[in-house]
Amino acid sequence: MAAESPRPGRELSSPASPTSQFGVQLSIDQLMRLVSERASDLMRTQERLRSLLQANRSIVSELSLPGVLTRIVEAARDVADARFAALGVIGPDGTLEQFITVGMDDDTVHAIGELPKGRGLLGALIADPRPIRLQRISDDPRSFGLPPNHPPIESFLGVPIQVPGAVFGNLYLAESRGGSFTEEDEELVLGLAATAGIAIENARHYEESRQRQEWLRARAEVGRNLTTDDPIANLHRIAESVLRLAAADVVSVVVPEPESNLVRVVAAIGTGADDLQGARYLVPGSLAGAAMARGSGVIVDNAEQYVETTICPAYADVLGAVMALPLATEQGMAGAVVVGRARSGRQFTGSDLEMAESFAGQAALAMQLADARANEERLALLQDRDRIARDLHDHVIQRLFAIGLSVQSIAASLSSSEHGARLIDVVGDLDETIREIRTAIFALRENPGAEHSLRSAVMSVVSDVGPALPERPDVIFVGPLDTMVDPGVISDVGAVVREGLTNIARHANAMHAGVRVEATPEELEVYINDDGRGIGDTRRRSGLDNLRRRAEEYGGGLTVTSSPGAGTALSWTIPLEAR
Template sequence: MASHDERLTFPDEPRADLDRALSDLVDRAQDVLATQGRLRALLRANLAVVEHLELPVVLERIIEAAVELVGSEYGALGVIAPGGGLEQFIHVGIPPEQARIIGHLPEGHGLLGALIDDPRPIRLEHLHDDPRSSGFPAGHPAMESFLGVPIRVRDEVYGNLYLSNQSSGAFSREDEQLVESLAASAGFAIDNARLFAETRRRQAWSAASAEITAAMLSINQSDSLSTIVNRVLVLAESDLVCMILPGPTEGTLVVEVARGQGETELTGRIFPAAGSLAASVLEGKQPRLVGDGGADAQVFAIENALGPMMAVPLISAGRAEGVLLVARVAGGLRFTPADLEMTADFAGQASLAVQLARARASEQRMLLLEDRGRIARDLHDHVIQQLFGTGLELQSVAGSIESPMERERILQAVTNLDAAVTQIRTVIFALSPRQDTRDSVRHRILDLANDLAPGLQKSPTVSFTGPVDLVVTGTLADDVVAVAREALANAAKHANAGQTGVTLDIVDGTIRLVISDNGGGITDTSRRSGLANLEERATARGGSFTVSTGPEGTSVDWSVPIDGSDDGTDAA
C-alpha cells in the first residue's frame, strides 16, 4: 500500500494540452463576445439608419453610424452627381471652423474619384502610399488609414462611404464587411426616404394645381402668370423662376414675370433667343433638364451665378406660348427627372386653367359688349328721338309766345336739350363696338378721360361737335390728345376740382379744344411753365392758346385752323 507521503501528480504533457484548450476556449469566447458586440453595434446602426424618412437626416445618420461602428475618427458620405463627381458631401469629425478654413468640399478626384469610377471597396493601411491619392488641401487634418465602400440603391450606385483613421491603426477585413452590411441597409433607407420625399412633393404639386385652377376659375384672374410663378418658386425649392414669352421683335424673348433672386432687374428683360434654353423648349415643345445653365446662366444671373435649370413649355391649343424657367444657384442640388415631370404636369394644368380663364373673360367681354350695344341702340332709337321731338315741339311753342322772357326761357331749354343730345351721342359712341375706329381721336380722348378719372373727384365729361374723326387725324390728333392729357393731368394734380370737362368742336373752319375745371385756379408757377409746350403746339399750327383761371376754376382753350392743321406736323 502506498505511503501517505506520496502525492498525486498530473503529467506535464496532458496538463499543457489542457491549458492550451482552455486558452483557445477563452479566446474563442472572447471572439464570440466581440462578434456579438459588433453584431449588436451593426443592429443599432441599422436601426439608427432606418428609423427616419427625411433624406437629409437619413444621410447624416448613415455616416454617423458607420463612424461609430468601426471606430474611425473621420467619416463622410459622398452623393454621386448624374454626370459624375460629387453632388453632396456630408462629413463628420472635422469641426465646422476647420471645414471653413479648408474651403470648398471635395469634387470627386483622387481616391474618391477612383471609388466612383470603380464601385468596389477600397481598404488601405496607409492612405498616402496609394498612387491614386491626390493629397489634401491646406488646413485639412492628417489622415492615415482609409476605407471606402459604395452604397447601392436598386443596383445603381447612389454614393460612397469614406472612413479614415481607425482607432486601432488600420481597418480590418471584418470592418470592411460590417460597413458593407451597413451600406446595404443604407441603400434601402435612402430609397425609402427618396420615395417618401417624392410622394410628399407630388402631393404638394397636386394641391397647388388644384389651388391654381380654383383661383383661375373662381374670379377674374388678371395676374395668372405671376400666380403660377410664385407657386413654382416654393414647390420646386428653387432660387429663381421666370415666365419667358416671345419678345417684341423677331428673334428675341422677354422675361414677363420673375420671382426670386434679382426679380426686379430681370422682369421685362429682353434677350436674344438664339442658343438659349428657352428658345429650344419653345421650338421643341418638350421640357428640358440641364445640370449647368451655360449661356442662360449669364443672362439670368444677378446676385449669384446660376447652375441647375429646368425649362417647361406652356402649351395652349397645341402651341407653345411661353416657357417656365426654374433655376438654382451654382452648386445647388440638381433637379431630378421626377422634378421635371412634376413641374411639367403642373405647367400643363396651369396652362389649361389659364385658357379656361381667358375663355371665360372673353365670354364676359362679349356679353358686356352686347349689353353696351343694346344700351347704345336704345339711346339712339328712343331717347335721342324723344329729346329731338321735344325740342322741335318746344321751338314751335316758343314761336307762338308773345312774352320775350318766356320765349327766351323755352329757347334756352331747347339749347339745353341740344347739349344733352350731344352728350348722349358721345356716350353712344363710347358704348358702341370700336372695330376699326379704335385709333380715332374721339376714342383716344375717351380712353384718356377714363385713364385719368381715378385722380379726379368725378369722371370728366366729354363732348364732341362736328366731324372730328374725319378732320383731326395724324399728328394733329397727337397734338390734340397731348394737350388734353396735359390739361387734365394738371387738374388732377393741382386743381382739387369737383368737376372737369373736355370739349372738342369743329366750327367755322376751326378745331377748338377746351378743358375746364371748377377748382381753385392756377397758383403754381411750375404748372404755368408746363403749359408753355401746349402754346407752342398751337402757334406751330397757326392757332391760339389761352388760359383763364381764377377762384372759380380754370379753362384751357386751344384752337387751330383746319387749313393750317398740316403745317406743323413736326411740332413738338
C-alpha cells in the same frame, strides 16, 4: 508455492512523475484559454452582427432621403468602430455633390472649410468602385494629404454604395479604434452598404412619390387660384408654386414681346429677382427660347452658356442647374418658366422635369381658361353697356327731342313775352343735355383700350389725365367725327387734348374743365376750357407753340383766350375741305 511470475511483455506500472502530470495540466489550460478566446471572438462577432442588424433596421425604417443618409453614416461608424465617418454623394459630373460627416463637431467642420469634391484617394474610389482598406493613409500614393485644420488620421476604409444601375456614393471611414481596420470590418461595412443601397432607392421612390403628390395637388389648385383678371398676378402665383415645389433658388416667367425677337421677364422670385424683373433678352441663345422652340422642357447642368445668366448679375457666381418649361396653349406659345438652382444644390432629374412640365402645361391651360373667362365677362359687360346705350338713345333722347320740340313750339307762340325767352333757354339746355347723353352713349359703346377712332382717342386721353384734375372733364362730341375726319388727324387731336388738360392740371388751379370736339363740313374744332386762374405772364409756352404748328400743318390755327379769374379757353381748328 512458488511465487507467480509476471506475465511476459507487461511492465509494472509506476506512479506518474510530477513532470508528466504538470505537462498534461498545461495543455488543458491552453485549451481552455483557446476555447475562451474563441468564445469571446464569437460573442464579439455576434455583438457586431447584432449591431449590423440593428443598423440595417434603423436605416430601412427611415423614409426621407436626408434622414437615410445621416443614419447610414452613423451606422457605418458604429459597425466599424471608427472615430470618423463620411458619406459622399456622387453628382452627374463625377464629383461629390454632397458630403455628410459624423465624428467632427461643427467648429472643426467650419475650420476645415470647403468640403471635398472627390479627388485624390476619395476620387480613386469613385473611378474604381471597389473597397479600399489602408493601415496608413499616407502610404498610398493617391493620397493628397489632409486639408488644413483637419484632425490627424491613419487608418482608412472606403466602400462604395450601389443602387440599381449606378453607384450612388461612397462610405469613408477613418481612425479605427482598434488601430487598423480588419477584413471583418470591411465585410461588415460592405453588408451595411448593400442595405444602404436598398434604403436609398426606397427613400428616392418615396420622395419622388411625395413630390409627385405635391405637384398634382398644385396642379389641382392652380386652376382655382388663377381667378384674378390681372395676368401678371397669375404669373407670379405660378412662379411661387414652381419655386416651392422644385426646391429652386430662382424662378422667372417670360413672355414674347409683340412683333420682336425678344422675351420679357414679367414675373421673378428668388435670388436676383429684383434685377431680373422686367429684363428683356433675345429668344435665340436663351434656354427659354429653346424650350418654346421644342415645345417641351429642357434641362442643362450648367447655365453659363445661356443668355439668362448675362442679364442678372446675381446669377454669375451662384446659378448651376437650370430647366426651362414652355407655357403652351392652343393659340401658341404664351411664354416659358425658367427654373434655376444654386451651384451647391443638386441637379435636376428627369423626374423633376416631367412633374414640372406637367404643372406648367396645366398652368398654361388655366391661364387660357382665365383669359377666356375674362373675355366672356368683358363681352357680357359690353353687351350690357350696349343695351343701356341703346335704351338711352331709343327712349331717353327721343323723349327729350319730343319735349324740346313741344317747348320750342310753345316758345314760338310766346316769343314776345318773358316766358317765351325763358322757354327758349330751356330748349338750349335740353339740346346741351342731349349732347352730353350722346357722349355718354358713345363712352358706353366704346371698347375699352380701342384707339382706332377719334372719339376713342379723346376718351383715352381724358381717362389718362382726368385723375389729375379735381373733377373728371366734361366731354362733348358734335357732328359726324368718325366719317369726316381723316384717321391721320387722330393722333394730333389726342395731342391737343392731352396738352390742354395737362396744362390745366399743372397750372390753372381749376375746379372744372370741359372738352368739345366738333366737326362741320368746313372745319374740325377742338375746344378746351376751364374755370381757373388763367395763363398769366409766363413766357414758357413751348407746348402751345407745338399745338399751333400742328394746326398750321393742316392750314388751321390756334386761339387761346385767358383772363385772371375767368379761366382759359383754347380753340384748335383745322379745315376739313383742304384735306
